[in-house]
Amino acid sequence: xxxxxxxxxxxxxxxxxxxxxxxxxxxxxxxxxxxxxxxxxxxxxxxxxxxxxxxxxxxxxxxxxxxxxxxxxxxxxxxxxxxxxxxxxxxxxxxxxxxxxxxxxxxxxxxxxxxxxxxxxxxxxxxxxxxxxxxxxxxxxxxxxxxxxxxxxxxxxxxxxxxxxxxxxxxxxxxxxxxxxxxxxxxxxxxxxxxxxxxxxxxxxxxxxxxxxxxxxxxxxxxxxxxxxxxxxxxxxxxxxxxxxxxxxxxxxxxxxxxxxxxxxxxxxxxxxxxxxxxxxxxxxxxxxxxxxxxxxxxxxxxxxxxxxxxxxxxxxxxxxxxxxxxxxxxxxxxxxxxxxxxxxxxxxxxxxx
Ligand SMILES: Cc1cc2nc3c(=O)[nH]c(=O)nc-3n(C[C@H](O)[C@H](O)[C@H](O)COP(=O)(O)O)c2cc1C
Numbered sequence: 001x002x003x004x005x006x007x008x009x010x011x012x013x014x015x016x017x018x019x020x021x022x023x024x025x026x027x028x029x030x031x032x033x034x035x036x037x038x039x040x041x042x043x044x045x046x047x048x049x050x051x052x053x054x055x056x057x058x059x060x061x062x063x064x065x066x067x068x069x070x071x072x073x074x075x076x077x078x079x080x081x082x083x084x085x086x087x088x089x090x091x092x093x094x095x096x097x098x099x100x101x102x103x104x105x106x107x108x109x110x111x112x113x114x115x116x117x118x119x120x121x122x123x124x125x126x127x128x129x130x131x132x133x134x135x136x137x138x139x140x141x142x143x144x145x146x147x148x149x150x151x152x153x154x155x156x157x158x159x160x161x162x163x164x165x166x167x168x169x170x171x172x173x174x175x176x177x178x179x180x181x182x183x184x185x186x187x188x189x190x191x192x193x194x195x196x197x198x199x200x201x202x203x204x205x206x207x208x209x210x211x212x213x214x215x216x217x218x219x220x221x222x223x224x225x226x227x228x229x230x231x232x233x234x235x236x237x238x239x240x241x242x243x244x245x246x247x248x249x250x251x252x253x254x255x256x257x258x259x260x261x262x263x264x265x266x267x268x269x270x271x272x273x274x275x276x277x278x279x280x281x282x283x284x285x286x287x288x289x290x291x292x293x294x295x296x297x298x299x300x301x302x303x304x305x306x307x308x309x310x311x312x313x314x315x316x317x318x319x320x321x322x323x324x325x326x327x328x329x330x331x332x333x334x335x336x337x338x339x340x341x342x343x344x345x346x347x348x349x350x351x352x353x354x
Pocket of ligand 1: 022023024025026058059101162165215244284285286287306307308309310336338339340
């Protein structure tokens, strides 16, 4: 029965406990050069100091034209590497394994940033997207691989590919956004190919010890096809699966009667049933109390528990889980105050400062 404080070794990297910090992008913190700000560095230093086993830095663009917005951080050129050293150093000082999430917005790219492109021409919230040619697909794969190499130069233990929440890798997996009939569309293996080839490319340039994780979709459209996609990622060399939601809503059926968590969190639990003993699996979503974290781990439902808003609300949350110490609970606001266009501050953060 894994306890919260039990270490976990993933491809040689020791997580000192089972609590991981999920990627959460910060809007308005960086400049148009995509370079991290001091505010980012301090944010992650403070979170690493309260002992998660692993911390994953927020979605980071692999190409200038695949960003969320003008002030979105990137690792698409070498000038963006140096500042990351400050984050990786503060994590390693605390023996926290440190990953960075790599992303391209694909067909939901804001047209003021870049052309919305994806596996197929489909209507999205950014308008009609353009279908990528095979040479363009290869160029985007190279962008992910180049960003991973820069991440390694910056001292990261590994990368997490952003394979969920409607962005480019997810768009290849999801059947409603991937209508291709070539080797990148159709079967589960073909829809997984875009990311699988990226994983192989990263392994080749970053070496066997570099941790490669995918934050993958649990049910887009259904659980079984997403498990089969994840099997492809594992075959390609993925060391760690972190499961979240996709473009399509997961069916209610993924949640069994009386399970005390939500259906997105349940996706990680279902994946763990399949990958147990082969590849560690994490779950995420709606976990805001130490008891919830302990329940998932002590009942062997997942290998690690990934936390977004609980750790935004209070960086001390991992210690509250480990030692029962004081923390301020996330208010689970309908829209997180760390999100875009939010003028007001996180109420838990305000409460903590009082
Ligand atoms: C402000 C904010 C920013 C986020 N940014 C990212 C991101 O960069 N990458 C990502 O995969 N998910 C992102 N998410 C989703 C979280 O990682 C997490 O999956 C989600 O908040 C649900 O988990 P929670 O209930 O523990 O917060 C973000 C969520 C929030 C609230």
